[in-house]
Amino acid sequence: MNPVLPFVQRPVPAAAGIGLRAPHIERVLAERPPVPWFEVHSENYFGAGGAMHAALERIRADYPLSLHGVGLSLGSADALDQAHLATLRRLVDRYEPALVSDHICWGAFGGAHMNELLPLPFTEEALALMVSRVSQVQEALGREFLVENVSSYLGFRDADMPESAFVAELVRRSGCGLLLDVNNIYVNSINHGFDPHDYLRAMPHASVREIHLAGFIRKGHLPVPMLIDSHSRPVADEVWALYGEALELCGAQPTLIEWDQDIPELEVLLAEAGRAEERLHACRTAIA
Amino acid sequence: MPAAPRLRELQRGFVDALLGRGDAAATWVDGxxxxxxxRLRIYRHAVAGTLTAALRDSYPTVLALVGEAFFEAMAERYRLQHPSxxxxLQQFGGSLAGFIATMPEVRALGYLADVARLDxxxxxxxxxxxAVSVSAAMGADAAAVAPDRLRVRLHPSLQRLRSDHAVLTIWHWCRMPDGPALKLEGNGEHxxxxxxxxxxxxxxxxxxTFRCIEALADGRDMAxxxxxxxxxxxxxxxxxxxxDLLAQGLIVAFIDEESGT
Known part of the structure; x- marks a missing residue:
């Protein structure tokens, strides 16, 4: 049920939050851990009612909230799913989240959804489509929307620009915010053989509104190195180092620990958030 | 080298590759x-894993009945024939019961499709x-309205399943298969x-009772x-x-057709 009064506006602070997943909801409601903010997957709340919403309303009342989508399929060449967008808008209206985001990818064609974050070719055609779609979404939601760089396991032969230029141009031309996934940059740097530091430097630092961190796994039995963005492990040392660089370039930003498979106890996520918080503190201190 | 595909062509070919309809997209991929x-296979496995996991979440009792191996194989055939x-993802899999009903391998398990419907x-x-349920007092007021003028609006979560099989008995047994042996007497359940x-x-x-609730849900008056x-x-x-409907909070409105309240 919708609350009688609107929620108090709660901006997401430049601190380390965690992705809230079903196994932890009960404990969060009961214990109210001192987490600075939570992020949930928008589509998990696309159902009209029920226990999930009852829990999220209680959490939203006490914590800043970010809605992170995985199913808008912004880069699908045939159509933007207007029903999906309308449901997202209802969700945004209902919860008044501090941040709303989805990915720089596509996931459906001809009505068939792959429910996966599929890679776009880094072409002018795809860029123009993404700019148009992000603008549509920002107009429909009446607010700033964030787009996230995705991990990928293949590239296309015909590209007009590197991934970093595609991401930076999309943000510049559409005026949206950037959700910078540092783990995805590292994963892609190994999978596609580019320099992650160059990629970070090419980002529009002033447009970064949020940073994601997660763990990956190494895929074996292949003749080339291949990392899979599994969200099933602690953040790797190489990614922590890259995160430190990102903070130097972008300043302290809201940072999220994502963990979606083999979800551990809440304490493990809080400890990972604590590691991020140490780096955020160092960044704030350096700036001060 | 083939000409660079337009985005539409590339995405059509990519989806075809993920659905096992051809590998034309491979010519556009930088190996x-x-x-x-x-490289395409990594995505094919990821898509299969995600959609199969969604079916496992939605159909835990079907999984318990048929076991891991059969469920995985069924999920693979289903997702290729009925793409999301x-x-x-919560919307994926709504037609699985109908698909099960057409599978010759499970013809002997006549109840399986209905167990899927129940899941x-x-x-x-x-x-x-x-939705907010009406109070017992409103129920008493409604009793004074002539039945041919009275309609009820049921709670949106109320669902119905009529089965020729003891589907709920089977469902409970699947949750606790170590309990007493299941005795099916051949009667269906509502x-x-x-x-x-x-x-x-x-x-x-x-x-x-089932028929009465079905009629009320269809908007027919009480009479x-x-x-x-x-x-x-x-x-x-x-x-x-x-x-019982009132006690369970399953009536959200009484509508007196004459007064419009």
């Missing part, structure tokens, strides 16, 4: 030390819109499901609902049916 088809049509309806009930707090409640009702229920059981008494 970079790997066969392009091997929504960016929201799916549990999810529908869990995600249905919220099942009601609804959201009860954070859980989904389920119960069987007699066929006449008409009682009439069709009486065709099933001429001794049908609507009183316990309404009382």
């Amino acid at each position: 970079a030390g790997l066969e392009p088809s091997a 049509t929504c960016g929201n 799916w309806l549990r999810q529908v009930a869990a995600l249905a819109p919220d 099942v009601l499901l609804w959201r009860d707090g954070g859980d989904v409640a389920m119960t069987t009702v007699d066929p006449a 008409s609902a009682c009439r069709v229920a009486s065709e099933v059981d001429d001794g049908f008494d609507p009183e316990p049916c309404l009382r």
Whole structure:
């Protein structure tokens, strides 16, 4: 049920939050851990009612909230799913989240959804489509929307620009915010053989509104190195180092620990958030 | 080298590759030390894993009945023949029961499709819109309205399943298969499901009660609902049916057609 009064506006602070997943909801409601903010997957709340919403309303009342989508399929060449967008808008209206985001990818064609974050070719055609779609979404939601760089396991032969230029141009031309996934940059740097530091430097630092961190796994039995963005492990040392660089370039930003498979106890996520918080503190201190 | 594809062509080919309809997309992929088809396979496995996991979440009782290996194989065939049509995974799999009904391998398990329907309806009930139930006092007021003028609006989470099999008995047994041996007497069951707090409640009702609730859900007035229920059981008494619906909070409005309230 919708609350009688609107929620108090709660901006997401430049601190380390965690992705809230079903196994932890009960404990969060009961214990109210001192987490600075939570992020949930928008589509998990696309159902009209029920226990999930009852829990999220209680959490939203006490914590800043970010809605992170995985199913808008912004880069699908045939159509933007207007029903999906309308449901997202209802969700945004209902919860008044501090941040709303989805990915720089596509996931459906001809009505068939792959429910996966599929890679776009880094072409002018795809860029123009993404700019148009992000603008549509920002107009429909009446607010700033964030787009996230995705991990990928293949590239296309015909590209007009590197991934970093595609991401930076999309943000510049559409005026949206950037959700910078540092783990995805590292994963892609190994999978596609580019320099992650160059990629970070090419980002529009002033447009970064949020940073994601997660763990990956190494895929074996292949003749080339291949990392899979599994969200099933602690953040790797190489990614922590890259995160430190990102903070130097972008300043302290809201940072999220994502963990979606083999979800551990809440304490493990809080400890990972604590590691991020140490780096955020160092960044704030350096700036001060 | 083939000409660079337009985005539409590329995405059509990519989807075809993921659905096992051809590998034309491989010619556009930069292998970079790997066969392009091997790179596409990473995505094919990821999609299969995600969609199969979604079916496992939605159909835990079907999984318990058929086991891991059969479920995986069934999920693979199902997702290729009935691709997901929504960016929201909760919507994927609604037609699995109909697909199971066409599978020759499970013809001997005549109840399996209905167990799948029950699993799916549990999810529908869990995600249905919220609504405020009427009070017992409003129920008493409604009793004064002539039945041919009275309609009821039922809770959006209330779902119904009529089965030729003992589907709810089987469902419960699957949850606790180590309990007493399952004795099926060949009778079907009429099942009601609804959201009860954070859980989904389920119960069987007699066929006449089921028919009455079905008619009310279709928007028929109370007199008409009682009439069709009486065709099933001429001794049908609507009183316990309404009382139970009220007690479970499954009536969200009484509508007096004459006054419009």
